[in-house]
Amino acid sequence: MYSYTEENYLKTIYKLSEQGNESINTNSIAEVLQTKAASVTDMIKKLADKKLLNYEKYKGVALTEKGRKVAVDTVRKHRLWECFLYDKLKFGWDEVHEIAEQLEHINSELLTDKLEEFLDFPTHDPHGDPIPTKNGVIKKSNFILLCDAKPNQTLVMSGVADHTAVFLQHLNKISVVLGTEIQITEKNDYDGSIAVKLSGNKSMYFSKDVAKNILVKVK
Amino acid sequence: MYSYTEENYLKTIYKLSEQGNESINTNSIAEVLQTKAASVTDMIKKLADKKLLNYEKYKGVALTEKGRKVAVDTVRKHRLWECFLYDKLKFGWDEVHEIAEQLEHINSELLTDKLEEFLDFPTHDPHGDPIPTKNGVIKKSNFILLCDAKPNQTLVMSGVADHTAVFLQHLNKISVVLGTEIQITEKNDYDGSIAVKLSGNKSMYFSKDVAKNILVKVK
DNA sequence: AAATATTTTTAGGCTTGCCTAAAAATTGTA
DNA sequence: TACAATTTTTAGGCAAGCCTAAAAATATTT
Numbered sequence A, B: 001m002y003s004y005t006e007e008n009y010l011k012t013i014y015k016l017s018e019q020g021n022e023s024i025n026t027n028s029i030a031e032v033l034q035t036k037a038a039s040v041t042d043m044i045k046k047l048a049d050k051k052l053l054n055y056e057k058y059k060g061v062a063l064t065e066k067g068r069k070v071a072v073d074t075v076r077k078h079r080l081w082e083c084f085l086y087d088k089l090k091f092g093w094d095e096v097h098e099i100a101e102q103l104e105h106i107n108s109e110l111l112t113d114k115l116e117e118f119l120d121f122p123t124h125d126p127h128g129d130p131i132p133t134k135n136g137v138i139k140k141s142n143f144i145l146l147c148d149a150k151p152n153q154t155l156v157m158s159g160v161a162d163h164t165a166v167f168l169q170h171l172n173k174i175s176v177v178l179g180t181e182i183q184i185t186e187k188n189d190y191d192g193s194i195a196v197k198l199s200g201n202k203s204m205y206f207s208k209d210v211a212k213n214i215l216v217k218v219k
Numbered sequence C: 001a002a003a004t005a006t007t008t009t010t011a012g013g014c015t016t017g018c019c020t021a022a023a024a025a026t027t028g029t030a
Numbered sequence D: 001t002a003c004a005a006t007t008t009t010t011a012g013g014c015a016a017g018c019c020t021a022a023a024a025a026t027a028t029t030t
Helices: A005-020 A026-032 A038-049 A065-088 A095-104 A109-118 A167-172 B004-018 B024-035 B039-049 B065-087 B096-103 B109-118 B165-173
Strands: A053-055 A060-061 A155-160 A181-187 A194-198 A202-206 A216-217 B051-055 B061-063 B154-158 B179-187 B194-198 B202-206 B214-218
Touching: A005 A038, A005 B194, A026 A038, A038 A053, A038 A060, A053 A181, A060 A065, A060 A095, A065 A095, A065 A109, A109 B179, A155 A167, A216 B039, B004 B024, B004 B039, B004 B061, B004 B065, B039 B061, B051 B096, B061 B065, B065 B096, B154 B165
Parallel strands: none
Antiparallel strands: A053 A060, A155 A181, A155 A216, A181 A194, A194 A202, B051 B061, B154 B179, B154 B214, B179 B194, B194 B202
């Protein structure tokens, strides 16, 4: 249907729009896809011809409903495959993304549906990101950043804002995984660091860099 | 490492050599890959440059050990994925090939190994074809064609020579699956058809076209 | 508002993998 | 053996995706 490359462009544009940006500019797409602005302009024109996005020269792009569907379906497949790799094949959460980048382009609606059933209809991937439904609906998570949470509440670790392997490995090291309970005992305005108590009454300090990349919900 | 297309060429050449052909000619590759002889010549040159096969103009090609390894690994991945689709996702044996054609190109040795373990180290795919080991060893099956088997032995359906969906669906219709026990009660020299008794004492006739595409082993 | 800096687009070119048409080599046949 | 048929290769070209360098448009400073 659509090429590997086209799907990656659509997915990238979709994710950039999710991050608040109204209209997506050429350079930001190029940066994410590790390519050059000129290449992005080429591809944008092709995707516009196929009615997958709206494009006006020098004005950036926005996905059409058709383009959004393709993008969301790619995200759906990515996250379902991550669940498979994590739950069934016992990969670490820091290892699943790269392989899912390949698997998300496998083209078979029946496969996606059967995979979803096999995994028992997961709602979130191993990083806490919601899995779009077959119809393209994504349940907005009501997670908040740990750095924005109030002290003295029981919080549940529910996701990450930074998906890089190094960050995930760091969380492994400090034993913070999805489901870990966290209480903020102290917030330091000076450097943004926080003191926390984890499940099992373990006390630790999180730097701001850590605290701003952990998503939690109030228990 | 190697492109989707390169892997498909190597796999095709490998399979043609398995079918007895010593040196593989351009046209037969083109036919299998549904492309043109000129395109095959182009690709053959590239693969020869990469030492994946030996090529002499107008003389056909033969895989090098390096090329064979890539081909066998692709076959290994294909058959493991077929097992996954059949055993875990409950696809029919007539549905798995097409999807595995895509999945076989996913590039992650760790994934292949973990998948193999998850499937509990299967030795044969859903069509009875042997799964190469990680080292590239393929156990030769001692299966024989049903049309060549002797009457009055208990035979076990163990594989197919024709892998097309129509043939597999036909076998579904006549309730012949891997493991079905078959006894030949009569062989007709005239048209090559045979009379058989299946597990459960069900008597049927198989045309030569069916009998020559079923692989069995003696129980 | 003019000058400067940045962003985006255009122009031209590259590689991969494919094509057609024509030439060359091989194989089959009279 | 020579002619015909087939197979294979070469030559030239096309689309997808990428690149660099230069031009054009937009944004930012002064």
